[in-house]
Amino acid sequence: MKTVFDKPHALTDVPFHYCPGCTHGIVHRLVAEVMDELGIEGKTVGVASVGCSVFSYNYFNCDMVQAAHGRAPAVGTGVKRANPDNIVFTYQGDGDLAAIGTAETIHAATRGENITIIFINNAIYGMTGGQMAPTSLVGQITQTTPYGRKIETQGYPIRVCEMLATLEGPSYLERVSVDDVKNIKNAKKAIKKAFEYQIEGKGFNLIEVLSTCPTNWGLSPVEALEWLRNNLMVHYPLGVFKDKGAENNE
């Protein structure tokens, strides 16, 4: 019998612990498919962060290092500098990357550290039960903004790709989404390009993936996808914010 669909080799057999409708599973699969297609699983080292994706070290078949909250880019730097032939990626959420780990993110980016960051933006802290994230939208109701995020008290959400695009270090910054088939395909293309850029030594790159958190958004999986389209995508437009490869071709 012909196999038409299978688990990527770069994923282990461990069942995901993610909630129904959460898009972490899709993104894990895309990263694993890219590792398979580029044949890099054996030389890749992943860095898991703190948050729902902390257990990603159980799911990816490559070597995995678990990092403290926000520190994945620094840990990834240490891994990459020790063995520059390794392909190094971090997998981080919005609280991890854009709040507690902002300094590590910006400085890895400005150094042009030759690593890839998969940045999951679902505008909320998932694992701790739905608190306001640095990317939570104005007016968004969370456990710690029960009356909605207010500009006067909590300020504005951070647009990470736009912020990093002001730096010269990054080689490639793109915001993608995994809300439908077309966008998932595009997300995979972006992730693959990011890893390819790293292989080519182009330097720091980050793929921001707009994702859902039905559990903490208090929505069904389908409603969550709609909320992503109608809200997250409005504040966080999809697109390429920096591409040194494309600039060079011009």
Next chain:
Amino acid sequence: MEKLLMKGNEAIAEAAIRAGCRHFYGYPITPQTEVSAYMSKKMPKVGGLFLQSESEVAAINMVYGSAAAGVRTMTSSSSPGISLKSEGISYIAGADLPCVILNIVRGGPGLGGIQPAQSDYFQATKGGGHGDYHLVVLAPSSIQECVDLTFEAFDIADTYRLPVMIMGDGMLGQMMEPVVFGEHKGREIPEKTWACSGTNMKREHNIVNSLYIDPKELEDTVIARQKKYDYILENEVKYETDSVEDADIVLVAYGTIGRVAKNAMIKARAEGLKVGLVRPITLWPFPAKAINDIASTAKAFISVEMSMGQMVEDVRLAVNGKAPVYFTGRTGGIIPQPTEILEKIKEVAGGIK
């Protein structure tokens, strides 16, 4: 063998390179900045890496990454910077990774001062970061010992898979003395089969991690680590004694003040007082058994420190009621004079007749 005149900070940096450290991550802070300066000059010449991080927090996490990747790696800082590194140190201990951390201690708390102190003894020996863990803490008292213990630090870290701290102070860091970089024999280091440097599709993936959600599993790993600590307590204690055999009063002092205390001891002996000295070289494991043995003959102990009295608690535990334990010291960057220590010796001597 060639003798070189070197500052403590530079001698430690040179010893680290000679011990095979090729990945150094640092952030500027007085009084240890010469370590980074030396590393930034020398590392590129030996194919190594000096990277100035954005913070002490980032530096220790870069160390975590390089240690996880299986290479010899190091960071250095001074007191406030070590507080910032403490999170990372806890993770490194929890993930059983080897590395070396240098603390050139300055006065505290807070921003404190930049002069030599020993007020980080509690932080270094009792944890610093969160959780059940220990660092092996080495306390040199001369520049030569800085060199020798730096070689040892990397070997101990790799042998036991744990972070090792070299604890000096601003005086040791800045002082110049002649040193010899002899042939370091080194220990037999077990192969780093746990390192994350790619599976090459030839083995199961390695995971470097300190998270155990199941309490039983976490307890098991902590107990396993404790067994390692128990072995170290039995086998890695280092200290020096001087004239303790007939001593009525025994001074206990480490690092810079260990040398000053020795002068005080010599002065006291000249005045007919039977004084001895124990100088702990490993602060953890602490030479508790040696001190307890000495307490069978000594009549009193004085812990001499550049703090308000931190090690004195360990001396008291070691003596375990066999003799009174006193304290003398200065803090905030002030180094006690031999005469000040001598005064304390005379005061104690007056009371133990």
